[in-house]
Amino acid sequence: MTTATPHRGTATSSVTDAYPLSRLQAGMIYHAELEGDASYYHDIYSLRVRGPWHEESFRAAVAGLIGAHDVLRTSFELAKFSEPLQLVHSTVDVPFETVDLRGLERDAAERVLEDWRREETGRPFDFAAAPLFRMVVHRLGDEEFHFWWSFHHAMMDGWSLHSAVAELFAGYTAIRTGRTPDFTAPRTRYRDYIALELDALDDARQRDFWRDQLAGAEPAALPVPPRRTSDELDSTVEVEWYDIPRPVLDRLGELAARLRVPVRTVLLTAHLRVVSGLLGRSDVITGVVGNGRPETRDAEQVKGLFLSTYPLRTTLPRASWADFASAVFAQEAAILPNRRYPLAAMVEETGWSPFDIVFDFRRFRSYEGLTAQDDLTLDIGDYYEHTNFPLTSGFVMNPEGTSLRLQLRYDARRFDRADTARLSRAYLSVLERIAADPDACVLAAPALADEDVAALAVHGSGPWRDTEPHGVYRRIERAARPGRTAVRAVDGELAYDELLETAGRIAGSLADAGVRRGDPVGVCMNRGTLLVPALLAIWRIGANYVSLDPDYPLDRLRYIARHSGADFLLHDAASAGVAAELAPAALAVEKAAAHPRSAEAVEVSGDELAYTIYTSGSTGLPKGVEVPHGSVVNFLDALVERLDLDDSHPYLATTSISFDIHVNEMFVPLILGGTVLLAARSQVADGTALRELIESEPGLIAQGPPAMWRMLLDTGWRPKDMAGVLCGGEAFPRDLAERLSRDGAAVWNMYGPTETTVWSAVQRVTAGEGTVPIGRPIRNTTMWVLDAQMDPVFPGVPGELYIGGEGVVRAYHDRPDLTADRFVPDPFAGPGRPGARLYRTGDLVRIGENGTFEYLERVDLQVKVRGYRIELEEVEARLGRHPEVSAAVVAAPLGADGERVLAGYVVAAPGVDGSALRTWCAEALPGYMVPQAWVLLDALPLTPNGKVDRKALPGIGEAMSAAEGDAAAPSTDTERALAAIWSEVLGITGIGVNANFFDLGGHSLRALRVVLKVRDELGVELPVAALLQAATIRRLAALIDRRDADGTDGADTLVVPLNSAGSTPLFLFPPLGGHIFGYGPLARLLDGEVTVYGVRASGMEPGETPLDSMSGLADHYVARLKSVQPEGPYHVAGWCMGATVAVEVARRLRAAGDEVAYLGLVVANPFDPAPRRLLEDPTALVHHMLGQGTDTTYEELAAIDSLDEKIELVFSRGRSAGALRDDVSSLEDARRLLGVYQANAKAISSHQQAAYDGAAQVFILPEENFQPADMGWSRVITGPIGLHALPGLPATFLTRDEVGRLAELIAHELSHRAAR
Amino acid sequence: MAVESIDRFTVVSNAEQQYSVWFPGRPLPLGWQAAGFEGTRAECLAHIEEIWQDLRPLGLRTALATGEAA
Structure with missing residues (x-):
């Protein structure tokens, strides 16, 4: 059934022209070699033809086509010359074959086609042999055949392909019908294009133009991580089409006409808006597919790879669409004379690839000739150009300009259909907006379509519930059950009636001292039974509390006491000394608890303050977060709801009242009538003591940062009897979550800043991968992921988390500026919540695949170390005040134990050491803010524009290491040979054997040349990837020598x-x-x-x-x-x-x-390295090593004399029982294993x-x-x-x-x- | 092109006399009104520091004042 012609003959051919590769060709060939995958940049074009088949005519047409176009007769010579060249040959054999499938059923024939296509995809091209393509025709019937054109993308682009196919079939029809075909070689050649590119590369103005364009830019890498691997997908490249409605197109056309710009520019303008949503920023860079063809008259007929993609960078302006479109047009006009400067050269210069998203606009003319060919009907199959870009948004317009389609071509590892559907809605909605009102502001609405913003609102909202109008105190009073234990601490217990009674007396004492509703009251106490009634007493009279932790440095306490305006404070006996320093009116709580008169409870509103928490402040001073009762009550109820709590579970309180999470630990149980187990500070710091405390109360609920749970697990503790393990304060590592969940305990991830009241998102941890997600918002809470313009970003794209709802607190105490900056208008709150505010968290998050919020990093210099929130600038400010410190930065690198370490990097006068700096910090900062590690530097690393380069700070361990040894000269033959090759390729001499190839200006193409030269000169085949692994002469030489020596890869x-x-x-x-x-x-x-x-x-x-x-x-x-x-x-x-x-x-x-x-x-x-018995008794050894699972007793074996027979017995039993060890499959294996064991045993037992x-x-x-x-x-x-x-x-x-x-x-x- | 700097903000306030900043040229979120000051973010925040004297929501201030009066 096959009439095949030889695939490739041995025609004599001379080289008629030779010129360098374009940068894009070189890049494609390099990538293909690097991947070692024949399908890389291997394109297959498919065309179903209905009409007569005449092989000779077709052959003649193919020959005519090849004769007319240089690229169809071109090969690539990569290593032989001083630079890679493409060689144009006078003639090439026509790699064409026909396969006759006419005898087959339709299904069988289609299967043959599909099989052929799959195999062809993996069939490599030899770059050194022209041509780099193959053609095949499958005959399906007398009047139907299928034409395939399989080629390497380095040969030609899609435009060239389509016009070549049109030419081929026009020629075929002409020859078949006796006319003269028109296969004229264009006067313009592909070499002209190469010459233009080389000119561009030599043109300093073009280089400078692009340098300016990209100056100070951040690479516009798509911030969406791959979510699937290519193994999970049939194809990594997917294409989807969407129609743009005609009325929209017409309006856009009118706008283009009004602005005197092409429609293409208006589409590009819309594209930039969408890209900004995808990047989550307004400084946008997109790739734009341009046409690099020469501007000569017949240039459109030339075939070749003219594809050029250049970066277009712009900042979305606060201007109208119309003005923006005009500006984009002006920018494109400025680019035009510089468009031939190859992208690869820009990448080389900057070291990064400027964009992931590409804009393409096509108005195909070459199709026109192809649709009607006399008696042929052509049905063009799928053809996708292989590109490296994760997303190409193509707008395809018909020649008449009456229809417009959006083609999304995307990497299926990064996007799924839901993503692209959303993306298509974004394009449509932006285009509609432009069409409807070109004078509206570009930034007036987000890139996302309204329906997608609505979906985010639903997803980012907790359940809506009515809020309790009372203050916290009333709720506790209502839940109180006389006789039931409310508080248990190291120094005793309080039943509910005692708790309220005591609180009443302390309240009476406060009121008598002059404390009024709304006053702040300092609390300077240790964690004994009186702590809880002291806090309740303050609430009882409508006042609010401010923690003055007696362990904090006095300076800091003085500041907080003064700044908060706490004229009164409660202290215990142990803190009397500190308290006397802080406030004019210091009341001893022991005395207050015995006050003769009780004060009545005041009815407070939700707007009145419950407490003020001082957190680290980036200006160098702590800031006071004022939290009202309404927020607290909402939080407490939310937690009871989400965790489904009742009074049956005791609650462990480990956290100082200086941190707001104490509110959860102390008051959730109290509004339920349950028991608070108040841990002393010493118990919390010591894993074993904490473990004992936790194990003493089955059914406990406890909360802590990851470090606390890790510490407990390290003592061998497991959360078997716990009713709830709550982890919060910083990102929850997956391994820790898994260790905690292993015994079936309910493990919860808690997330939330103090500014939105304790926790805003609470979620039970389920199995999964990566850091545990933040979870869903609690009741009456909204969460939004927004860009700098407060527009929602696309799901999956990082943005800043904003939190709204009942949890949003009042203010930063006495800081209207700071409050206005962080608590901003909520544009998403509906008419039910006019004037609502959102808190800007500073946490960079993204919405993950199953709709959860994933924490990524901070947008500022706030860190969490062992659960503590620290503004690095506050610590830096303290260090900066040291008289002998000239510069200091503080960072929190990850330590080897998975916990962050607070580290100070300091430039100081000689003699200043870590301990002096530690003491200096400890005088003003709480312990958790004092750096644990110190690195003294001669100077801080700086960025090119003179700022401290925090990313360049050495790790704590590597601080003292220095690069050395780069200059060593080659010492072996292989090293010398490699040095020569490197020198030639890199154009520099005297390369040290430890210098890194890529630091010396080596790049991908150069790596390929090194590998090819090694092949030619040293006769060793290396994969291109070898140079990535062994990037120095010494390492590469070692690799080559190993291969050389044993013919293997040295394994x-x-x-x-x-x-x-x-x-x-x-x-x-x-x-x-x-x-x-x-x-x-x-x-x-x-x-x-x-x-x-x-x-x-x-x-x-x-x-x-x-x-x-x-x-x-x-x-x-x-x-x-x-x-x-x-x-x-x-x-x-x-x-x-x-x-x-x-x-x-x-x-x-x-x-x-x-x-x-x-x-x-x-x-x-x-x-005693091994059980003595095994060393001395061979029977025991055989039994131990091979007898498991074979039902062989020691006695049985002992009865056999010869060792070999013992082995044979257990081996044969093991084999029939299927109980052989994995590493034993033959008797020989078993003997060898025992031999090794015995030899080892002999060695170790005789060793002194x-x-x-x-x-x-x-x-x-x-x-x-x-x-x-x-x-x-x-x-x-x-x-x-x-x-x-x-x-x-x-x-x-x-x-x-x-x-x-x-x-x-x-x-x-x-x-x-x-x-x- | 008529472009306004991206670092332009306008001071806004709500019915509780809470202040913040918003983007000029964009619709004001529901319940917020312009307070008659525009500038860079820093200028707006400095202005707010001057005019926002009492950080308590207006409703609470009123309730407490009438409560005390009663």
């Missing part, structure tokens, strides 16, 4: 990388059994940070001999280690027997003059431990309760020992569930060592 099966590359290598030695499988979970957790190599025992593979002496083992391992890492510092560790091996390896490395920077000894007994005077980290399992606790290592290690407890048991501590702590400790230690 050493004895030293096996257990994860992908990290910054530091760590070698792990095997336990007694010889395997390194056990290290897998540890390696995975360290992935990206530490490269973990497992060194397995010799003897595990056929043909290897087990080594049975410690010195033999250690020597062997040292040699292997050196082959992977030629020089120190080394990091070694081991578990079980591997620990002793690690010590011996370390000893040898040091003896050879190498540094051992890390030695880790993991759960190992140096003096000797003193080692380096440092070591020793890990133990406290649950084992081993004596001595360090398992005896202090008798071996005479250097410093860091002793660390791990969770778990010997059989489980390396499993995924429990190995996390070990991974953290190792990573932490290695990062510290690396810094020294």
Whole structure:
């Protein structure tokens, strides 16, 4: 059924022309090579034709077409010349074949077509052989055939393709009907285009033009992360079409005519508005597809890759659409003479790619000839140009200008159909708005369509409920149940009647002292039974409280007392000294509680204040957040509703009243008639004490920041008996949420700033990935994700979170400016809430895939450290006042334990050290605001425009490290050869072997050239990606030498990388059994940070001999280690027997003059490394290693004399029972395994431990309760020992569930060592 | 092009005599009215600092005043 012609012949052909590649061609070829994927930039055009088939005529037409167009006879020579060239050949063989499918049923034929297409997609092109295309015709019937044109995109663009196809079929029809075809070679050639691009590249004005355009810009990367992988999708590129209604088009046309701009400009103007919604900002950059064709007369007939996409940058103006469109037109006019400057050159210069979103406008003319071809009917199939841009918004207009369609071509990993439908509505709504009123302000309405804003409103609202008109005190009074315990503290208990009675007396004392409704009252007390009645007493008389924490520095307390205007305060006996310093009227609470007269409760309104919380302030002084009763009551009711609470669960109160979350802990139980368990400060700080407290009350509900829960878990505690685990204060890490949920406890994520009253979003944690989402708003609360213009951004796009509703508080005390700045008009509140305000949180969030709000980062310098909210500028202001500090910045980098660390980076006079700075800060700032780590610098890193570059601050560990060794000269033949290649490619000489290729101006195309030259000159095939992994001459040479030596990629099966590359290598030695499988979970957790190599025992593979002496083992391992890492510092560790091996390896490395920077000894007994029985009794060993699950008893085995027969018995039983170990599949395996074990056992049991005077980290399992606790290592290690407890048991501590702590400790230690 | 700087704001207030800033040329959110001052954000906030003397909502101020009078 097939009549095939040879695919490619051996025609003699001469090169008639040669010229460089365009930058876009080069980029495409580089990407195709880098991906190693034949389908990359491999395009297939598909056309169904109804009409007569005549092969000879078609062949003649193809030949005519090829003859007329250079690109169809072009190959690419990438390495042979001083620069990559494209070669035009005089002739090429016609890569054309026909397949006759006429005998097949229609379905079968279609399947053949589909199969062909799929296979063709993966069939590579040889860049060095012209032409870079193939044509195939499948005959489907006598009057129907299918034409395919498969080609590399570097050859031509869509426009060229369509016009070439039109030419081909016109020629075919002409030849078939006896006319003369018109295959004239255009006078303009593709080389003319290349020349124009080269001119542009040489043109300093063009370069400067683009430099100006992009100056100070942020890359307009689409801030939507990929949500699916290509494996989950049939195709990563999807295309959707939407019609733009004719009346809209007509109005836009009228506007264009009025403004004397093309319709295209008006569409681009609308596009910019939509892009701003997608980027979440008003400084917008979009790509614009331009036409790079020369402007000669017949240039439109030239085929080739003329595609050019240039960046257009603009700021959405506060101006009318009409004015904006005119400005866009003017900008395009300015771009026109500079449009040939290739994007690749801009990317090279800036180092970043300026846009992800592209605008394309097409009005196809070349289709026209194609639709009617005498007796042929043409049905054009799908054809999509492969691009690298995640989103191209194409407007396609018919030649008459009477129809307009929007084509969204998008990366399906980033967008789904709901996204693109929303996007299409945004385009339509913006276009409609422009059409309806071109004089309206561009910024008057969001990019999103009204219906999508409405959907966001629904999604961002909690349930609406009537609010309670009373103050909190009345609610507690109403719930009180005499005799029932209300408060339990370290110093006693109060029943409800006692609580209210005491509160009444204290209130009486306050009233008699002169405290009035609305007055602020300071509270300077420790956490005893009187704390709660003291707060209630203040409310009872309509006053409000201000915390004056006795542990805070006096200066700060004085400021708060003065600023809040608290003329009165309540203190306890322990705080009397502090209290006397703070307010003229300091009342002792013990005395007040015995006051003879009670004060009556005042009825307060929701607008009256309940408390003022002072939080860290960015101006250097704390600010007081004034919270009214209405907000508090709404919050308390919301929590009861969302958590479905009643009085049956005691509530743990751990938080100081200086932080608003105490309101939840103390008053939720009290409005329910339940019990508050008031923890003392000492109990909260100590994990074990807190654990005891929590375990003493089953059914407890407790709240804390991630750090508190981590601390509890680290004591081995699990939330088995808890009714509610509430985590808030900072982002809730997924691993922590999972550990807390494991026992079935209800775990809740709480989110909210003090300014919207305690928590605004509360959500039960469910399984998932990534940081736990913020959750849904509570009752009477709205949440919006807005851009700088307060317009809603697209779901998935980051924006600032604004919170509205009942929780929004009154003000920052005595700061009208600050209040007006952060509490802004709510444009979304309906007529039911006129004059409502939104609080601007400063939290950057996005709406996630299932509609949850995901926290991303701060938009300012506020941080959360261990749950505490800190404005970095406040700490900086304090440091700045130190007389010997010339500059200081404070940051909160992530520590190795997953918690942030407050770190001070200071430039100071000599002699000023961390402890002096710490003392200085502690004099004025509360403890949580005093940096824990100090880095003294000679100067702060600055950005090019002279601001402190916070992103360039060194990590705490790496602060002292410096780059060195870049200048070393090449020392091996391979290194010298590579240095020559690099010099040639990069155009610089004297390259040091440790210098990074990409720092030296290397880029993708240059990387490709290096790889090709290595292939030609050294005869070694490297993937292009090799240069990304091994970016220095030394590393690349090592890679090449390894390949050279064993013809493989150098894989050493004895030293096996257990994860992908990290910054530091760590070698792990095997336990007694010889395997390194056990290290897998540890390696995975360290992935990206530490490269973990497992060194397995010799003897595990056929043909290897087990080594049975410690010195033999250690020597062997040292040699292997050196082959992977030629020089120190080394990091070694081991578990079980591997620990002793690690010590011996370390000893040898040091003896050879190498540094051992890390030695880790993991759960190992140096003096009793293995059960004695297994060492001495082969039967026990066989039984232990192979007998599991085989129903073989020790006695049975003992009765057999020969070891081999013992092994045979358990092996055959194991095989029939399906109980063989994973690593044993033959008797031979079983023997080898035992051999290794026995050899190891012999080595370790005959080994004498000797003193080692380096440092070591020793890990133990406290649950084992081993004596001595360090398992005896202090008798071996005479250097410093860091002793660390791990969770778990010997059989489980390396499993995924429990190995996390070990991974953290190792990573932490290695990062510290690396810094020294 | 008639473009107004993006850093122009207008001082607004609501029925509770709470103050804030809004974008000129855009519809005022329901229940807010212009207070007769325009400038950069910082200028507007400085102006508000001068004119917003009592941060308590007007309704509360009135209620307390009449309550005390009664």
